[in-house]
Amino acid sequence: MRRPLIAGNWKMHFTVPEGLEYALRLRHALEPFADREDIVVLPPSLMLWEIANVLRGCPLEVGAQNASWEDQGPFTGEIAPKMLAGWCHYLLIGHSERRQLFNETDEQLNRKVQAAFRNGLKVVLALGETLEEHELGRTQEVITRQLSAALYDIDVKRAADLTIAYEPVWAIGTGRAATPEYANETMGLIRRLLVGRFEQLGTDMRILYGGSVTPANARSLMDQPEIDGALVGGASLKQTDFTEIVRAAAEVDRPA
Secondary structure, three states: OOOEHHHHHHHOOOOHHHHHHHHHHHHHHHHOOOOOEEEEEEOHHHHHHHHHHHHOOOOOEEEEEEOOOOOOOOOOOOOHHHHHHHOOOEEEEEOOOHHHHOOHHHHHHHHHHHHHHHHHOEEEEOOOOOHHHHHHHHHHHHHHHHHHHOOOOOHHHHHHHEEEOOOHHHHOOOOOOOHHHHHHHHHHHHHHHHHHHHHHHHHOOOEEEEOOOOHHHHHHHOOOOOOOOOOOOOOOHOOHHHHHHHHHHOOOOOOO
């Protein structure tokens, strides 16, 4: 049985004091659900260390929103996976905002995945089609290309530390979530690609849905057999909303 994972991506929100205060409130609200699912918060890099200290000894885990593909060197403004290793558990790679706004390529994202694994981090790899690609019927082509490129030459032994987040770009921050059935169908494609690449391990890897996840649609999404959790953006910034999404994942009956 795949254990659900809910990840809250704070993006570029909160000052450090605000983030610390919010992390403390989340710790109190979400700890009761941590025996049934994994819960990760992804704060801005400036406050990662402080948030990790606030959550120390707590089942909530901490992840970074982005990192370099290099371990060190003359790369002003970058953060190396090596700097995160040992205290930061997860690294989000390939979010559509990184792909679109910062022009990250499939080849660069592959290098980031390899660097993260090289330094012992768990990876949440995001992928998904744009509205134009969706309307042209190119979803399968795009998903296949993004996943194949990102996983090129990845050691099968690291597959257990990889989670895929399917986020249709046209649903991110728009309030227009994919229907549960559409999301499940596309995630079934991702599952087949993972099994083709990693064989039995591919059936055990988690696939999350991301894109306008709210308390109103969380339960219907989590009820789908291929959806193992959520990468949550805007709703993760509101304690009540994020708690309800976490609760929805915890209450879904999953086959053994």
